[in-house]
Amino acid sequence: MAEANWYVVHTYSGYENKVKANIEKTIENRHLEEEILEVRVPLQEVVEMKNGAKKTVQKKMFPGYVLVNMVMNDDTWYVVRNTRGVTGFVGPGSKPVPLTEAEMKPLGIKMENVSIDFAEGDSVAVVAGVWKDTVGIVQKLDMSKQTATINVELFGRETPVEIGFEEVRRLQ
Secondary structure, three states, X not given: OOOOEEEEEEEOOOOHHHHHHHHHHHHHHHOOOOOEEEEEOOEEEEEEEEOOEEEEEEEEOOOOXXXXXXXXXXXXXHHHHOOOOEEEEOOOOOOOOOOOHHHHHHHOOOOOOOOOOOOOOOEEEEXXXXXXXXXXXXXXXXXXXXXXXXXXXXXXXXEEEEEEHHHEEEOO
């Protein structure tokens, strides 16, 4: 079976959730669960000031776009492309281009899961990135973003730092 990739679908602005629901309904009706795996409208939390009060709300990261994790073939392309509210796939001409892993990372979507050998409370050493050669204690693990929040000493104070799993090794 071909490999599933994430594709970006352009929709009418404001129709993102409707398109998501329509694609999911079509997947169910046509039994395409094995070929169209997931449909997402990327959201982010934003703090708004309304009437002098701070309020955290969910806003669409990319208004007018929906992400679809699917195996690209004629059937799946046709189903998504002909969904009401969809104007087309993002890519040159009519050829959809899958997102790269680097493009997926800021969205909090990982292609593969990394297995880790440390847990909250363990001492770890940072082996890559800005904090390389730093030692800290794991405070929190975020499996969806695949990051660990560790406390490192900065200017004589404990400071929490979020680091990707691949940049951290457990100390023996």
